[in-house]
Every structure is written in structure tokens, then in C-alpha cells.
Amino acid sequence: MKNTNNIGLDVKASQATATELNDLLSNYQLLYMNLRGFHWNIKGKKFFELHLKFEELYNDALIKVDEIAERVLTLSTTPLHTYNQYLKISEIKSAENVTDGEIAINSILESLKILLHKERTILSIAADANDEGTVALMSDYIVQQEKLVWMLSAYQN
Numbered sequence: 001m002k003n004t005n006n007i008g009l010d011v012k013a014s015q016a017t018a019t020e021l022n023d024l025l026s027n028y029q030l031l032y033m034n035l036r037g038f039h040w041n042i043k044g045k046k047f048f049e050l051h052l053k054f055e056e057l058y059n060d061a062l063i064k065v066d067e068i069a070e071r072v073l074t075l076s077t078t079p080l081h082t083y084n085q086y087l088k089i090s091e092i093k094s095a096e097n098v099t100d101g102e103i104a105i106n107s108i109l110e111s112l113k114i115l116l117h118k119e120r121t122i123l124s125i126a127a128d129a130n131d132e133g134t135v136a137l138m139s140d141y142i143v144q145q146e147k148l149v150w151m152l153s154a155y156q157n
Contacts, residue, residue: 005076013129018077020122021134025068025080026089027118031111032061034095038104041097050101057108057148064141071134091118105152112145112152119145 005014035058042050069079080086091114095107119138126134 007074007076007133009075009129009131011076013125014075014131015077017122017126017129017131017134018072018075020118020125021068021072021075022077022080023089024115024118024122025065025072026086027092027111027115028061028065028068029083029086030090030092030094031108031115032058032065034092034098034107034111035061037095038098038107041099042101042104043099044101046101050104054104060144067137071137074133075131102156105156109149109152112149116142116145116149 039054072079123138
């Protein structure tokens, strides 16, 4: 048991999972900021519905940021916590001055593709490490985001 962390998981496997979770955390932080910008800056005939939807999405992203950081801590590792770190790691990039709803939705859909890929990778790594807590978290995120992809895609048509 000397090579296990506080929750009984292999230390090296947990560190590998935490590294991937920190990558996911960085991407969520950029998504969160993009969603805030979309919420603040959206214009046009669909302003009211998109303004509310973007608020719902950024609130959800903020909850996920906290959950991911807390999972990293649960794995006896330190979550990244500076925007310099996030900007270096994140595959999602800043979306600046977006006022058009279609552009915003396309950006969100592209971000969700990135997140889903990362979450599936983490799911696999965590499953191999017998890390049910991380597996459950990623499974929940994947189900929610697949539905969101469907709904945003349907909205575009």
C-alpha cells in the first residue's frame, strides 16, 4: 500500500490522470471566459435567447471548473490555477469580440469537440487506473455534452 495515495489509488496512475485533468481544467477555463464574452457581447434578433443560454452555459462551465480542480486535489495533486498556465496548455483559444450568435455557437461546438475528446481520453486512463471517481465524473460530462452538441446543432438548422 505504500505506492498508493490517500484514496487507495496507485500514485503514478493518479498523477497521470491528474495531468490530463489539469489539461481539461485549462480548456474549461478558456471556454468559461469565451462563454462570458458571448453572453456580454451578443447582438441581434436572437439576443434574448442566446444571452440566457450563454449564461446557463458559463454557469455550468464554472461548476465543472471547480469539480475538475477538486478531483485533481482528491488525487493528491495540485490543480493549475493561473491563466498563464491555462493559456500555455489549452487547445481552446480565446474568442474575442464575438457579437454574432452563429459564430459563437460554432465556437462552442468546436470547443465541445475538444472537451469530449479530452474527456474520453481521461475516461480511458482513469478506467485503467481503477479510478471510479474520475470515470463517473467524465461519464457525466460526456453524456451532458453530447446532448448539448445535438441541441446546439439542431438550433443552427
